[in-house]
Amino acid sequence: MKLQTRRCMIVRGQQSLYRGAGGRRIKRDGIEPVVMVRKGAKVRGNSMRDKVVRAVRKGKRKYKSAVGYGRRWLVESFFSVFKRWFGEYVSGVKFENIKKEIMYKVGIINTLLMAGMV
Numbered sequence: 001m002k003l004q005t006r007r008c009m010i011v012r013g014q015q016s017l018y019r020g021a022g023g024r025r026i027k028r029d030g031i032e033p034v035v036m037v038r039k040g041a042k043v044r045g046n047s048m049r050d051k052v053v054r055a056v057r058k059g060k061r062k063y064k065s066a067v068g069y070g071r072r073w074l075v076e077s078f079f080s081v082f083k084r085w086f087g088e089y090v091s092g093v094k095f096e097n098i099k100k101e102i103m104y105k106v107g108i109i110n111t112l113l114m115a116g117m118v
Contacts, residue, residue, distance in 0.1 A: 034067045
């Protein structure tokens with residue numbers, strides 16, 4: 001499955017996301033930042049931040065639904081269930097085996113979810 005855009009959710013230190021090497025890495029990797037600017041935020045000449053400011057000015061709810069802001073709880077819930085069932089550790093040592101183990105575990109959860117057993 002290929003994603004059209006990559007997004008990152010920033011909770012703390014979101015303003016530093018736009019500065020320095022972090023901002024260049026985000027541009028290079030094509031990651032779309034998903035942040036919320038403060039009420040009354042001003043356009044300051046930073047293209048990434050200013051794009052968010054302009055979008056929020058057009059409508060906060062529209063921006064939130066367009067970029068998926070506020071959906072972090074879904075991911076947190078999944079990882080909570082995952083850790084409760086399988087623990088916080090993996091038994092694989094090699095990276096390839098770790099990936100396989102996690103894929104099997106996620107497959108088990110997905111199968112049970114589709115069967116309506118969870």
